[in-house]
Amino acid sequence: MKRRLVGRLADAALILYFLFALFPIAWMVLLSLKPADQLFSTYFSFTPTLDSYRTVLGDSEGIPFVRFFVNSLVVSVGAVALSLVVGLPAAYASARWRFRGSENLMFTLLSFRFAPELTVIIPLFVLYQKLGLFDTYVGMVWVLQLVTLPLVVWIMRSYFTDLTPELEQAALLDGYSRKQAFFRVALPLVKPGIAAVSLLAFIFAWNNFVFPLILTSSSAQTVTVGALSFLGGDRPKYNLTAAAALVSVVPPLLLALTIQRYLVRGLSFGAVKS
């Protein structure tokens, strides 16, 4: 009886918390459904319309939002892919071997995450201008992997460390080469880790604001900056910004839902004696 009461109270507390946490999102949804002339009504009564979405995804008043969206997809996926290609072997190597300067190297990677992006953005801007990387996909992928690579290396390193090296040693004795042991034995066992880190890295890249703000102007601009363009001009169009922001939440959300089942760890169960 008492247990049930406690359960009810906990449920109530959780519901309150969710109302609190989800309120900004609900507000955004309402805002995006408001017609332009009722934008500033403080009541929750208005004539709901999908005009904002139509505008954002269609003619969009001279702002190519769909293009920003595609840009975001390209540079985020690019940054994650590059980080995985470079980061997985790096994480594996640092988990398996102590070589000269290996710890310093790992720390250096981590240190990329210490400094606020603003401290490097001005020199990067100048460099990008000179190198012709300004407002290009290559430039954006390059700079975003500064955010995603340390994440991939550090998280995957701990996954590889948890894996007993005897599995790969067994593979070596079976007749696999080092490389084959890595690809066929070690990698399949850290799939949950790869899924988790890919998602995280994608979200970090997708949500990044400062780099695209300074290092792009139009052709490689991403949704985070693009959504704000609706606020410029003679009259800020909050409803359009809200619609754009909500549209840009979709890819990370979809990704999270797709790989959810991989996020559960435990595939390595049974590798070694329990």
Add this chain to the structure above:
Amino acid sequence: MSVALRDVHKAYGRTTALDGIELRVEEGEFFCLLGPSGAGKTTTLKTVAGLERPDSGTVEIDGRDVRDVEPYDRGVAMCFESYALYPHRSVYDNLVSPLRSPRHRLPAAEARERVGAIAELLGISGLLDRSVGQLSNGQRQRVALGRVLVRPARAFLLDEPLSHLDAKLRQQMRAELKAIGAVRRTTTLYVTHDSVEALALGDRIGVIRDGRIVQTGTREEIWYRPYDTEVARAFGRPRINLLPGTVTEAGEFRSVDGAVELPLPVRASAGSEVLVGVRPRDVSLAGDGHRLSGSVYVTEVLGRSVEVTVRIGAQHLSLVVPRSEAAGLRPDEPVRPAVRAENLLVFEADRPGRPGRRIGKST
């Protein structure tokens, strides 16, 4: 195939794993490497397999230095203590892996036949489609052993293959292991921390401690001529009795409190501090030999025999006698255990970090 390690050293950072290992395993021999955890047993095996590179010293297989030979090319098969089964694959895939690996491309049909035969031998035919995660420890251990046996190897390296099994299963597998023909014929280096296992399985036994081989010999040699008190203590349950005392002018042994006096089978310098060792099964209550007088301290039934602990002055002497001899023994009852001089082992006194060496002719 014979395996030899000569003065092999290996350190991980500041920890010394191998400190000059000298080892020779003859063709077809079943060699047990016995030692406590952290003694360097696994490192020794992995060095032979080519999975660890020695800092110095040489590893020879069939008399050839294999320093630059890849693990696969050494032609050895290893069973890891962790089993190291591929958890994302089925039992069949685990067993077939050594046969179908990129370096060892046995045709699929032949491989299937071979796996079938091995699974039959180990009684795991019914498990082939299961995933490794669903297996019990005993089943995993069989699969791990199967992966070792499935491909003809020049030597088997087995790292505590039975240590994670319960007592009953361990005993059963110990017998089965010895009965497997391939194991009987093939050079096997077997690592264990269990002296019973070493005595049961090993043609020869190497005792390893702190990265060194302390003693190598047959089970008789290890049993009757242990190198030092540590080795003597490692073999035999109940443990060997070790009584501290000194050598008298007459060349006899007298315990510290004077309650035990024994003739010594070897010559030791008068006045030196020694430990006299005698195994519980070598002390009797009825037989002949040098008589000691003491009183029963405690008795403990070990199945058909009884372990009797006798108090002699400050010493406790444990002995194992048939149940009939111990019938009716009560605590504090006076007894006269008999010890024969030829069953005595004499050791230098233990010093911190250096167990006392046996005095007398070396093995």
